[in-house]
Structure formats: C-alpha cells, structure tokens
Amino acid sequence: MFSIGTLGRRTGTKVQTIRYYEQIGLMPEPGRTDGGQRRYEDVALDRLAFIRHARELGFSLGAIRELLELSDSPERSCAQVDAVAQKQLSDVEARIARLEALRGELQRMIRECNADRVADCRILEVLRDHEKCLADHGRPDA
Amino acid sequence: MFSIGTLGRRTGTKVQTIRYYEQIGLMPEPGRTDGGQRRYEDVALDRLAFIRHARELGFSLGAIRELLELSDSPERSCAQVDAVAQKQLSDVEARIARLEALRGELQRMIRECNADRVADCRILEVLRDHEKCLADHGRPDA
DNA sequence: ATACAATCTACAGCGACTGTAGGTTCAAGG
C-alpha cells in the first residue's frame, strides 16, 4: 500500500498524469485512506509501467487500452495484439518517411541560402513560393 | 477582393483555419462588406500561402510568426532566418532519430512474437517488462 | 422575390497531458 507520489516516483510518471489515467479509465480506481488519499497495491505498478512503456514506444492511449483489454484474456489468439503493434509500426514508418522528406527540403533551403540580407534570403523565397520546392508535402507531420 | 471561401480554396486552407490565423494575429484583419463578411486582397493570398507552406515543412506557428516578422525588414541580416530554419532542421532530425529507435524496437517485438495465445505473446511481454527492451526511450515522441 | 450556399460569431472538443489555486491530510520530529 503506497501513495500516488510513490507510484509516480517508481514509474517515472507525474502525479497528475496518474490521476488523468484514472479519470479516463486506463487505471482502475484505487482504495482510499479515511482522509481520502489514494493507496495503491503492487498490481498498479505493473499496469502503470505497462502503460508508460507503451507510451514510450509511441502507442496511443486508445491502442494501449486495447492492448490492456487483450492481455486480460490470455487464452485468446494474439493476432489482434500483433495487429495493433503492426499498425503502430506502420504509423512510425510513415512518420519517418514524411520527416525525411522535410529534412531534405530544409537542408536544401539552408544550403542554398548564401545571402546576407533578408531581402535575398533563399529560405524565405522558398517558403514564399511553393514551386521552388521539390516535394509535394502532405499534411503537417502528425 | 474575394471571400474567405475563395481564399481557402486557392490556398488549400479551411475557412475556420483562416479565421483562427486571424484570431491569433498571424493573418491581418481584412476589410468587410457592409454585411460584415471578410473581403481579401491578393496580398492575403501570398501571406497565407507562406504560412501554409511553412506549416507543411513542420514549422510551428510561433516560428512562422518570427519568419514573417523577419521578412518585414528586408535590409536586415538573414542570420536569424537561418537560425530558425536550422532549429527546425535539428528538431526534425531529433524526431527522426527517436522514431528510428522506436521502429527498431517495434520490429524486434513483432519479429520475436511467434506465439498463438495472448498468454505467450512476446509483444505484451516486452511491454510489460522494460528490461526486455534495448533502447532507453526518452519522452513520447514530440 | 425567393431559394440556398456561404458566411458570421461563439464556443466545445481533440490528444495527452501540465499547471494552478485553494484547501486537506499524513507522517515525522520535538
């Protein structure tokens, strides 16, 4: 039985974040002291560590919710778990691709700018005129 | 003189987004018809195109505001413009590095999971136990 | 004159937190 602060310290999570996870139903409501303070058991440590680790790997809270639900039925096929992870991988790959395109464009812009004055700045010129850009960028990086 | 809808169509921007840019002071307040509808001049097209293009390159609205201000003083040195672009490039590079680490971890997780049942799923196992992870991930991808 | 698309304002919602204000409780030291 330990406090929310201890739980936070042991998992590298801010107290407010733990309360937020409870609010959206990702963490179960813990017991309380007579005075109303939360008191956690060890199982909460595991669950929160799982959530934080998945977040570090970029999973959305929605995906994490799904993974937690799936892990509650250990006899089921893990195909769905694979699918969630696979989707996360595709997302990450798509973001990398997009960022690499941006990197190329930025590098080119910066490399080409040898001007002294703002008036001749190649960077601003490229930003002003889309045509001077090579790539056809989609939406701002998600 | 054209409407906000026309401006949106010509720049690929939603009407609400244009009003939002006006609200936060990125786009100047245009003239109005007697009935109160916004009417834009061609100069607004250029400014909005600049904003949208910079957004596509991942610049924050704060950075764009800075670039717009800098471009208003054409006689100044473009060192500051370079700095803004350079910072954006570093940000993009940092994000790529982080995502590449995530990609590696996800690939490994998925590759190692040959289980049928959720109970033996390697993916959940890795998520449960940080120690089974190679990388030391920082904060969730920004 | 009428129909109807486009515009207007104001505000709520997204994701995933983070920060603040103002009050209460817990645990340790005297």
Place this chain on the structure above:
DNA sequence: CCTTGAACCTACAGTCGCTGTAGATTGTAT
C-alpha cells in the same frame, strides 16, 4: 500530544493547431 510542512485532494484552465457544431445572417443567382 502537537506542530510543521510536504504531499495530497478537487476542479478547472491552458497547451498546440486546428476542427466541428449551432444558430443566425448575408450574398448571389434565378
């Protein structure tokens, strides 16, 4: 036992960059 002060509590606002909604009004084509 009492005090101190850190940690806790709730409730709500703010972040970023939009997006969507509701309900009213305006502009334009027929």
